Amino acid sequence: MALFGVNRCVKCGHKSGSWLTVRTMRATWDFTGTRALVAGAGGIGAAVAGALASAGAAVLVLDIDKAKLDRLQQETSGFVSGLAVDLTSADACRTAVGRTVELLGGIDVFVHAVGVNDRRPVLETPDEVWERITAINLDSAFWLGRAVGAVMVPAGYGRIVYLSSVSGLLAHADHSPYAATKGGVNQLMRVMAREWAPTGVTVNAVAPGYTETELTRAYLARPGVRASLESLVPAGRLGRPADLTGPVLFLSSDESAFVTGQVLYADGGRTLV
Numbered sequence: 001m002a003l004f005g006v007n008r009c010v011k012c013g014h015k016s017g018s019w020l021t022v023r024t025m026r027a028t029w030d031f032t033g034t035r036a037l038v039a040g041a042g043g044i045g046a047a048v049a050g051a052l053a054s055a056g057a058a059v060l061v062l063d064i065d066k067a068k069l070d071r072l073q074q075e076t077s078g079f080v081s082g083l084a085v086d087l088t089s090a091d092a093c094r095t096a097v098g099r100t101v102e103l104l105g106g107i108d109v110f111v112h113a114v115g116v117n118d119r120r121p122v123l124e125t126p127d128e129v130w131e132r133i134t135a136i137n138l139d140s141a142f143w144l145g146r147a148v149g150a151v152m153v154p155a156g157y158g159r160i161v162y163l164s165s166v167s168g169l170l171a172h173a174d175h176s177p178y179a180a181t182k183g184g185v186n187q188l189m190r191v192m193a194r195e196w197a198p199t200g201v202t203v204n205a206v207a208p209g210y211t212e213t214e215l216t217r218a219y220l221a222r223p224g225v226r227a228s229l230e231s232l233v234p235a236g237r238l239g240r241p242a243d244l245t246g247p248v249l250f251l252s253s254d255e256s257a258f259v260t261g262q263v264l265y266a267d268g269g270r271t272l273v
């Protein structure tokens with residue numbers, strides 16, 4: 001990774017010489033030779049896969065939705081490839097990781113960015129909703145992480161990044177299975193990080209606040225919801241998929257070698273209030 005510092009006036013854009021001059025940093029990443037597996041071709045997964053590919057990584061993406069994979073492949077001019085798979089079984093996860101190793105020759109980076117939500121009060125949450133959300137959000141995090149760890153640990157190198165959520169910390173009403181899975185992902189990540197720290201494999205999580213993707217589209221379209229959520233974010237806006245690529249790429253890079261077992265909140269300050 002190369003980092004360039006530029007002094008710029010926030011008012012006029014001139015490069016220096018003003019009391020308003022701030023230091024802005026622009027990071028460019030070099031993932032040439034890196035083999036990356038990204039689970040999830042949704043808003044955040046696609047942004048991360050695209051960012052890794054434009055930084056030179058060979059990227060394979062897993063998702064149940066073949067149309068999304070095809071679109072991503074097209075948008076990245078074939079630099080990202082896809083494998084359509086339902087990740088709600090241990091066998092499917094194991095097979096997908098095995099296939100990735102065959103195709104890429106190994107896995108250096110794994111990003112878990114699949115997830116579903118279904119907003120209901122606890123008393124109105126049926127078994128099948130609990131089971132579906134835990135299978136996708138938490139079970140697949142374990143199954144894929146375990147299979148990827150079995151490749152990375154003997155290789156002596158790896159970067160694993162889970163997409164957690166502010167819901168892993170805050171008790172949002174109507175989020176019981178989702179919040180439980182994100183709290184679970186945080187603890188799963190911490191245990192993997194501790195077990196694998198001696199091996200050169202780091203495991204971390206990035207926790208977004210509300211971000212504009214398909215996961216939140218219908219909810220944000222309800223009257224008043226967007227404004228009320230924005231008012232809870234000190235930065236004054238909701239997240240965008242591009243807000244997550246920097247944090248995820250940092251934790252996927254060599255620059256984060258001594259960072260493990262951490263949850264990095266990328267939430268515009270949502271968890272501060």
Ligand SMILES: NC(=O)c1ccc[n+]([C@@H]2O[C@H](COP(=O)([O-])OP(=O)(O)OC[C@H]3O[C@@H](n4cnc5c(N)ncnc54)[C@H](O)[C@@H]3O)[C@@H](O)[C@H]2O)c1
Nearest residue numbers: 041042043044063064086087114115163165210211213215
């Ligand atoms: N968008 C947000 O506001 C937000 C906030 C916090 C955390 N997150 C987390 O970020 C991650 C990515 O979310 P997103 O916003 O990109 O959502 P998204 O809905 O855009 O993408 C999720 C992807 O998961 C895939 N998926 C669902 N079930 C699957 C299955 N059984 N097998 C394989 N793939 C499956 C979907 O097809 C979809 O492409 C999730 O873990 C989510 O919980 C999102």
